[in-house]
Amino acid sequence: MKGTKDGLTLHLDDTCSYDDLLTELDEKLTGNEYQNVDGPLVSVHLKLGNRYLTQDQEEQLRTLIRAKKNLVVASIDSNVMTKEEALEWKQKTEVVSVAKIVRSGQVLHVHGDLLLIGDVNPGGTVVAGGNIFILGALRGVAHAGCYGNKEAVIAASIMKPMQLRISDVMNRAPDYKAEERNEMECAYIDDNDQIVVDRLQLLTHLRPNLTRLERRF
Template identity: 50%
Template sequence: MLAKNQFVTIKGTRDGLTLYLNDTCDVDRLLEELDHMLMSEHFDHEESLVTITVQLGKRYLHTGEREKLESIISKRSHFVIQSIESDVVLKEDAIRWKEESEIRTFSKTIRSGQVIDIVGDVLLIGDINPGGTLKATGNIFVLGHLRGTAHAGHTGDKNAVIMASYMNPMQLRIADFFSRSPDYESDGVYMEGAYVEDSGKIMIDRLHVVAKKRPDLSGFERSVLNG
């Protein structure tokens, strides 16, 4: 089914209805036309629940406009809004996404009692001493000795990884999962990484193995993993 008016196009799919709203006209005229279309006899006689996806194109709706759009759709009791999608990205969202996708590089030693908290991925050129902590919302790469605590994906990203030139940590954390250092004496291992496996355990393995486990890592990250 494909219903079209001057500013609104409604396309029926097996998943429900998609409303394509013109992004060049006045928003009040657009919402008025949408309200008129949804009041048509065809839509009023729908009995089963219908999911609605709204495509705004290159238009951003302010809070009041969005609420009016939702009200127009929701007053038809058989309509359920699944999503309202726009090609417009707000400046603050763009800045946040950029920060989260960037790799921040530091050259220092994180000493006992110090806690460094990073947004995005972090490449530390230096050591994490026992009692020191490095946290990141993304992946952690340590070109040095990891003897302290590293917490990757600390906002909940369980696909994050932790890499170190020398791995002998007091504790590893990825999202809400953690792994403590062994009770026995350990000399640590060189060029290894940690990831969360499907069972929910943090595993430590060679870098090329971790790269295969996380194929969605960026090109720079993969170059760090593969040497």
């Protein structure tokens, strides 16, 4: 048990039985210095370690702590996840590589980042939960960060989209003269909550965490 500026952090034993854990937690919290009927609410952060709890068990813990007057559970963190949760996390974080042409009427949808080697023709649509990188021409619709990620970006060798969407922000790319399109471009949401299209080289400054691995030679 440790008090911090964010409230009370409880590191729970992950080697004992669940019933023993409940009993010991109840004893620890009864009469502790944070249990003050007239005091403000204290946020409790539970650290489970290598223990997995079902939803019913989590609710039991919340109920036990709520019974201690001014204590309320703010977060529950565990090092363990279910197979389904692991697969969902993998889908949302992996880069999916696809080599094809997305033609009119077709929709290509991935949960994580999309690396498309090919064109998106007018009337075609690509959708990703993360970023979209197109090694080809984007002439259709691209929707990045479709689950609400406003940090997502769209990059293409040739940026001539019918429509760009990032999270819930939507617009079409600005018109350029043909001679001005001589380099890869990227689209991102700026500080004014608008989609901006600019040189790809700016991404290293705008999204420094975009590249997870940097190779050194």
